[in-house]
Amino acid sequence: MHPEEFREMQAIEESHFWFAGKRLLLHALLDRAGGARGRMLDVGCGTGGILLSLAGDADVVGLDSDALPLRFCRDKGLREVVQGSALALPFADGSFDACVTFDVLEHVDDERLLLGELRRVLRPGGRAVISVPAFRALWSQHDETFQHRRRYRQSELLARVREAGFAIEWSSYTNFFVFPPALVWRVLRRWARIAPGMRTDFFVPPRIVNRALIFAYWCEAQLLRRVRLPFGVSAACVARRV
Numbered sequence: 001m002h003p004e005e006f007r008e009m010q011a012i013e014e015s016h017f018w019f020a021g022k023r024l025l026l027h028a029l030l031d032r033a034g035g036a037r038g039r040m041l042d043v044g045c046g047t048g049g050i051l052l053s054l055a056g057d058a059d060v061v062g063l064d065s066d067a068l069p070l071r072f073c074r075d076k077g078l079r080e081v082v083q084g085s086a087l088a089l090p091f092a093d094g095s096f097d098a099c100v101t102f103d104v105l106e107h108v109d110d111e112r113l114l115l116g117e118l119r120r121v122l123r124p125g126g127r128a129v130i131s132v133p134a135f136r137a138l139w140s141q142h143d144e145t146f147q148h149r150r151r152y153r154q155s156e157l158l159a160r161v162r163e164a165g166f167a168i169e170w171s172s173y174t175n176f177f178v179f180p181p182a183l184v185w186r187v188l189r190r191w192a193r194i195a196p197g198m199r200t201d202f203f204v205p206p207r208i209v210n211r212a213l214i215f216a217y218w219c220e221a222q223l224l225r226r227v228r229l230p231f232g233v234s235a236a237c238v239a240r241r242v
Contacts, residue, residue: 006047008202010072013049017210018202021217022102023053025174025236026129028221030098032170033127033238038097041121043086043114044104048073051081058098063089087113094123102131103234105160106148115164122241128166131236132157134173138233140186154235166239172224173232177216182233 013019030036036057042050045062047069054060055078062081064070073081084090086104099118108114118128133143133151143151158168175182205213223229 006066006068006072010047010069012202012204013047015210016202016204017213017217019049020214021175021178021220023049024214024217024221025131025224026050026053026100026102028224029129029131029170029174029236029238030100031225033098033129036098039095040098040100041089041091041096043089043099043101043118044107045069045073045081048076048078048081050100050102051078052076054100061091061096087117089117089121091121093120094126095121097123097126099126099128101128103133103146105130105132105157106150106152107146109149111160112164115161115166119165119241124241126241127169128161128239128241129236130157130161130239131174131234134232134235138182138186140189142186152235157235158237161237161239165242167242169238169240170228171235171237172228173230173234174220174224174236175233176220176223176229176231178213179232 036054038058040054040058040060042054042060042062045051045064048062051060051062051073060080062073062078063084063086065083065085067083070081070083082090087108099122101118105111105114122128133148134153136151139151154171154173158171161168
């Protein structure tokens with residue numbers, strides 16, 4: 001990622017609906033994995049929003065390949081953050097009870113290396129919570145800016161995770177309620193060339209709209225604790241090391 005994107009993320013991460021929603025969905029997925037507890041690793045921790053949301057429940061470590069977001073993490077009081085590659089995690093075998101990796105797998109050329117590293121640093125029976133962007137039809141300038149290699153269907157994600165030696169415990173599409181407007185927006189941007197100067201989709205909506213969208217994510221988080229969702233902007237799974 002470019003420094004501009006990290007600075008934008010840092011500025012809006014606390015209150016923006018997308019990041020607030022991501023944290024709500026993460027905790028719903030962690031409930032499927034038995035809760036946030038023990039020693040946990042956030043691979044691709046960025047500017048630290050997820051780390052902060054987990055810090056009260058588990059012993060969390062953040063890893064990112066860039067120095068700038070880790071500086072933002074330390075500014076927030078997060079000290080256990082490490083610069084390193086997700087393809088060669090600087091941790092001993094079996095170091096963690098759980099790993100979280102949100103919007104990371106799509107950045108690497110060889111998913112097998114990253115998933116193999118997740119499996120290596122997890123203890124036997126440890127769980128990985130993985131989320132990736134879904135559906136090629138949603139490809140946009142946003143993906144180009146964030147240097148994505150691909151978007152996934154749920155079946156593709158699960159196949160890659162199983163091949164790496166995990167058992168799938170639960171899976172679903174996520175970011176369900178924002179899927180219809182996201183699809184319309186991205187198709188319009190691609191074919192009608194709307195907002196050609198926007199590098200990402202992280203616009204800041206009016207406060208009342210932002211609050212309404214956070215409430216929609218809260219509702220989705222409740223649904224995820226009960227059912228699988230048939231489509232969404234992202235695909236996610238809870239996987240156990242076997």
